[in-house]
Amino acid sequence: xxxxxxxxxxxxxxxxxxxxxxxxxxxxxxxxxxxxxxxxxxxxxxxxxxxxxxxxxxxxxxxxxxxxxxxxxxxxxxxxxxxxxxxxxxxxxxxxxxxxxxxxxxxxxxxxxxxxxxxx
Amino acid sequence: xxxxxxxxxxxxxxxxxxxxxxxxxxxxxxxxxxxxxxxxxxxxxxxxxxxxxxxxxxxxxxxxxxxxxxxxxxxxxxxxxxxxxxxxxxxxxxxxxxxxxxxxxxxxxxxxxxxxxxxxxxxxxxxxxxxxxxxxxxxxxxxxxxxxxxxxxxxxxxxxxxxxxxxxxxxxxxxxxxxxxxxxxxxxxxxxxxxxxxxxxxxxx
Numbered sequence: 025x026x027x028x029x030x031x032x033x034x035x036x037x038x039x040x041x042x043x044x045x046x047x048x049x050x051x052x053x054x055x056x057x058x059x060x061x062x063x064x065x066x067x068x069x070x071x072x073x074x075x076x077x078x079x080x081x082x083x084x085x086x087x088x089x090x091x092x093x094x095x096x097x098x099x100x101x102x103x104x105x106x107x108x109x110x111x112x113x114x115x116x117x118x119x120x121x122x123x124x125x126x127x128x129x130x131x132x133x134x135x136x137x138x139x140x141x142x143x144x
Numbered sequence: 145x146x147x148x149x150x151x152x153x154x155x156x157x158x159x160x161x162x163x164x165x166x167x168x169x170x171x172x173x174x175x176x177x178x179x180x181x182x183x184x185x186x187x188x189x190x191x192x193x194x195x196x197x198x199x200x201x202x203x204x205x206x207x208x209x210x211x212x213x214x215x216x217x218x219x220x221x222x223x224x225x226x227x228x229x230x231x232x233x234x235x236x237x238x239x240x241x242x243x244x245x246x247x248x249x250x251x252x253x254x255x256x257x258x259x260x261x262x263x264x265x266x267x268x269x270x271x272x273x274x275x276x277x278x279x280x281x282x283x284x285x286x287x288x289x290x291x292x293x294x295x296x297x298x299x300x301x302x303x304x305x306x307x308x309x310x311x312x313x314x315x316x317x318x319x320x321x322x323x324x325x326x327x328x329x330x331x332x333x334x335x336x337x338x339x340x341x342x343x344x345x346x347x348x349x
Contacts, residue, residue, distance in 0.1 A: 094226070
């Protein structure tokens with residue numbers, strides 16, 4: 025008898041298993057470019073493997089919510105649910121990307137322009 | 145003796161991470177029809193290996209069903225590519241490349257939310273395919289510039305003709321770029337930012 029072929033597909037676990045059945049994050053304020061870092065020295069007992077992976081990923085430094093999703097190979101929606109939970113449980117810290125009032129700020133645009141010009 | 149040290153010296157911070165001096169992160173959308181060069185554009189400018197996420201869209205209420213093998217399954221996959229560019233020690237720019245969607249999705253909402261503006265990539269052979277996306281951006285009040293991605297062998301038209309074909313407002317920037325060239329791509333982004341500046345009230349003093 026041939027043993028069943030090992031299944032390597034990283035999409036094997038269905039997204040809604042990862043999120044414990046939920047489709048929506050506990051907070052809807054997680055911007056795709058909000059910066060996520062792990063809070064040091066928090067116990068990981070009882071966390072799902074995906075949550076542990078998420079914490080390990082942002083332990084060495086900050087990553088945006090979108091980058092977390094990319095590195096974890098999880099859909100954005102699922103990543104937001106995971107990260108919201110981890111914010112609630114105090115395992116990760118999320119920095120909002122930019123104060124709303126500053127978005128149309130002339131100084132910010134000038135900084136972007138200067139940055140692009142100096143890099144290319 | 146060739147014995148390796150037991151522990152390596154502390155690694156410099158992995159370049160995949162955002163520098164810890166960064167306080168502000170902004171995003172610009174790079175949108176356009178299928179195969180217009182969005183992924184190339186993002187990849188050329190990004191300082192990190194570009195990342196991709198895929199979202200499976202299902203009809204409301206059916207997301208708990210296993211649709212595998214059902215011929216007329218109601219799922220579609222939306223992929224998004226993105227990259228990062230550090231502009232100075234405190235500022236990073238994220239570029240999000242995504243196709244236009246007929247159906248407005250949470251992913252689109254997330255991308256539009258807080259974006260500075262959008263660059264619409266287009267191809268002179270398929271200008272008509274840009275209408276949906278431009279309409280979507282206008283509907284959401286997202287300012288945009290249009291960049292013709294110059295494919296080898298694609299017909300060249302005078303700017304006025306392209307403007308007319310796309311029905312652009314006189315103030316909407318129209319530039320030509322080569323998505324494979326960083327300087328050229330950055331030039332298109334610079335046109336977009338300069339346009340955004342004209343829409344922003346200048347600060348006093």
